Amino acid sequence: MAAVGRVCVNARMILHVFICLFAAAKSDEQVPLVAWASDGFVLSPVNAPSAGHTVSMDELESYLNTALSATPHNLLLFLQDKLSVDDFTMYGGVFGNKQDSVFQNLEAALVPSSSLWLPSVSSSAAALVPTLLQNQIDAAPLYMNPETLAQLRLNASVAALLVFRLPYSGGADMMSTKEVLSGNDEVIGQVLSIMKAQSVPYTAVFTALWPSRVVEEASPAVQSVWSRSLLQSRRDELPAPNPPLEFKEKGSTCILMWAEKLVVSQYRSGKWERHDLTSQTFGKGVEPNLSGSSCNDTHSRLVLNYEDVLNFRSFKLLLVMNRRHYKVSARHWFTMDLVQLEYDGKKASFNGSRHIYAPSEYSYRCESVSSSYYAQLSPHSDKDNANDWQISFENFQIQGFNVAGKDFSYASDCASFFTPGIWMGLVTSLLMVLVLTYGLHMIMQLRTMDRFDDPKGPAISVPQTE
Structure with a gap:
């Protein structure tokens, strides 16, 4: 009985150690x-x-x-x-x-x-x-x-x-x-x-x-600042992240947007001229002109009005999102149907509905949204000037529906499930399966001799007939 007791105590200690290690990994x-x-x-x-x-x-x-x-x-x-x-x-x-x-x-x-x-x-x-x-x-x-x-x-x-x-x-x-x-x-x-x-x-x-919802320790902006900080930098020396841009309709917030960097570029005289709109859009005390913006249960329109951008007197950035119900998934989704630049009566339109989408109760988040590198934004039409413009968001997050307060809802990230590492593993596994299949096929084709020659006896003669 004493030995059994010691075994139970040891098993309980091992269980406690395992649980503590698992709890640390899942804190x-x-x-x-x-x-x-x-x-x-x-x-x-x-x-x-x-x-x-x-x-x-x-x-x-x-x-x-x-x-x-x-x-x-x-x-x-x-x-x-x-x-x-x-x-x-x-x-x-x-x-x-x-x-x-x-x-x-x-x-x-x-x-x-x-x-x-x-x-x-x-x-x-x-x-x-x-x-x-x-x-x-x-x-x-x-x-x-x-x-x-x-x-x-x-x-x-x-x-x-x-x-x-x-x-x-x-x-x-x-x-x-x-x-x-x-x-x-x-x-x-x-x-x-x-x-x-x-x-x-x-x-x-x-x-x-x-948990039905995993609460992150820090906002996306804070994580972005920390992930790019030097190891020897102190916490109190890190700059505070800018608050998200919010548009209010009838006193309540209905659109939230945040980006670590927002840049527009135009092709002029054989080169690209860039203009950084981050400081004019985000930051404490910054109040961008949002006239023309609107939102309801099915349509959200965020309009950012700027002055003196790339020597244009009037410059607008429009982001249009729509909320629809899809029968296949049996839920509501929102898509970024239009990202448009308006400058001195001209337009450059981009379509993001193929890549920028999320459940309507979530926000959308992506490390990089651009019209050049990853092409989440594609030219809406060949008739406008979209090919002469580039727009880029870094650490971009937006929510146009079901906004509660000044915080984003759970983020639907743009990261694909099939990462390069997963593709490499799948291709390697496929090659190994092909080699194994070929080897099994060769083994199954082996045949034993149906007759044998006795060295001590007369040689086997095979009569030939004409």
Whole structure:
């Protein structure tokens, strides 16, 4: 028995080391966790973690051991596939005052009871919540649904761990996600109603395996500055990134755009003349003229008006985006249909709809958008002067629909899935498969002799007939 105990302890230590290493690699993936008890029971007080702190596996185990020490040992675990704090902010009023909430049953359960709220738990630690709860009561988890639970007769004196898996939709559009979350809340309400009808006290935990949205530590602008800074430079010496350009309609922001560098060039007298528009467009205290801009649910038009650009009296940069519903993907997408330069009554138009597109609830981001190098912007027509102009955005990001506040939504990056490294791996694998196939073909063509010559006997003679 002692040897078995030592083996279990060693196995547990190895598991802890593996989890800590995995948590360090996945520290940016965080999920919320909320726990509460049924009426008449109170969770033991726990010192809440500081704001921004990610709860590790050891810390989570300590929090659960303390909070659940005096609560019923009939444990309910609602384990959703994906969940983030943004889901509560966007779809519910669990920690706010939203009237149209999809978490109504969860809110109702939290109001009369004390609760444990951990907004940022490492996803590797949250994945071990069933194991941590199992250690609390020394009982194997039972995976169930409300229909199966209604047929059981639970005993308040017998500890049980009931796990209910809940889906999360990242699917067709934002409304489908809202409907799935509302359905999950109904499942929670049904389970709690069954427990109340059977007069069985319980302790409930609601969390997820993975985050539905990965929160980046810094904005794209900050990451761009840091990625290009010298290793010996100090943090306080780095210049603060410029805020994004925003256009407001009826007092609310509806278009956001940001670029680290914006340059236009015209071909004159056998050479390209460049003009940098960055300082006139972005920067603290810079207020570009946006007259002519507009936005609605299906059409966004951003107009940047400049003066004295390449010796032109009037110069405009227009970016036109449209939002459409595509039946194949069953969701709304926006495309950059037109990027146009207007100067002294002339035009140079470029089309970006083939390369610049994203889901309508996302923003679009690309390291480089240009009409020359990568050709995301192609001449709209051969009849205008697009061939005499070049336009280039570096670290470009734009959002023309579903803007909330002054921050970009989740960015849909232009980086292709099939990178050069992946193509090299695919081609190399194909060559190896061809060589292997050729070798197998040659082996299958080998034939043994059908007769043999005996050196001690007479030679084999083959009669010839005419």
